[in-house]
Each structure stands twice: as C-alpha cells, then as structure tokens.
Amino acid sequence: LTTRKLKVKRVDDLDMQALANRFARNPVGELSGAVSAEFQFRDTNFRVDFGSPQKRGRDLFGNIVPWGERWRTGANRATHFYTSNDLMFGDLEVPAGEYTLFTIPKQDGGTLIINKQTGQNGQSYDQSRDLGRVPMEISTKEEVTEAFTIRVEETEEGGQLNLIWGNTVFSSDFTVQ
Structure with a gap:
C-alpha cells in the first residue's frame, strides 16, 4: 500500500444550470454537410451548391421526403x-446564370423547379420567381x-442533371445552347 500526499482546496459549488445554459448557446453547425460540385463539358462550366443529408438507414422518398410535395x-x-x-x-430555356433548384418527387418521376431567386434558405420559396x-x-x-448527391453528366445529346440518394436517381436531360 502506497501513501499519497495531496493538497485539496475547497471551492464553491458549481452552478450546473449556468454551465448547461452556456453550453446550449454554443453554435452546433449544420447536421448535413455542404457540398460544392463543379463540372465542365461542351465549353460550359456548371456548379451546384447543396446540403448533403445522409441516408442513415432511413426510408427516404415517400417518408423523409414525401411524394408529391415540394422539396428543397x-x-x-x-x-x-x-x-x-x-x-x-x-x-424551357435557361439563360446562363445562377438559379435555385427545388423538386417535387413523385413515384413516376416528378418535377424539377428552376427558380430565379437565389441566396435564400431551403424553406424560402417564391413560386412567382419560377423560371x-x-x-x-x-x-x-x-x-x-x-450521401445525397447531385451530378451534371455529359450525354450524346447534351447533358443530364442527376439527383441521387439511396438507390433512387431522379434525372432531367438538357442541351447546351
């Protein structure tokens, strides 16, 4: 058996509520990572900036992302x-520039919405600004x-915008003017 010599100093009680409140005020960041993907073909540059949620074993379309409802x-x-x-x-003619993409996923495909408003959060949507x-x-x-992924891929006719998550792919073809 070994004897240890310690100096002990008594302190006031810790205010656990104050510590908890201070901890709760700390910024926690975004759960889903931000992705900026760049693509180039046919003398055209493309960039897509999006939040990339994770599947994490969940049922996605028809559950996390409801069928027939607008999605960011x-x-x-x-x-x-x-x-x-x-x-x-x-x-639909899409002039060179920056746009916001929304979708309405459906079991038979759905709709890609190209909106002229930019800089907003994912919940802000103004239908009057739809291109x-x-x-x-x-x-x-x-x-x-x-991880939810968006890709712009070259095809024989032009290109294809692909939205990929889980084992589901939504796609829309386009041509470069």
Missing part, C-alpha cells in the same frame, strides 16, 4: 445551380448512395 433538394440552405452557357431543359418547371425521370440502381 438537399438539406439546410436552398440548392443553387450555376451554368456559364444557356441551356434547354425540354422546352419554369420540367419533368424528371426516376430510376433505381442496385448500390446505395449514402
């Missing part, structure tokens, strides 16, 4: 899309994508 297309802030050249999404709406196709893939 990601997490946290609104999703922003930039193109350096004019695009055509079906019959237009275009249909999306839906498909499934075998592998699961844990």
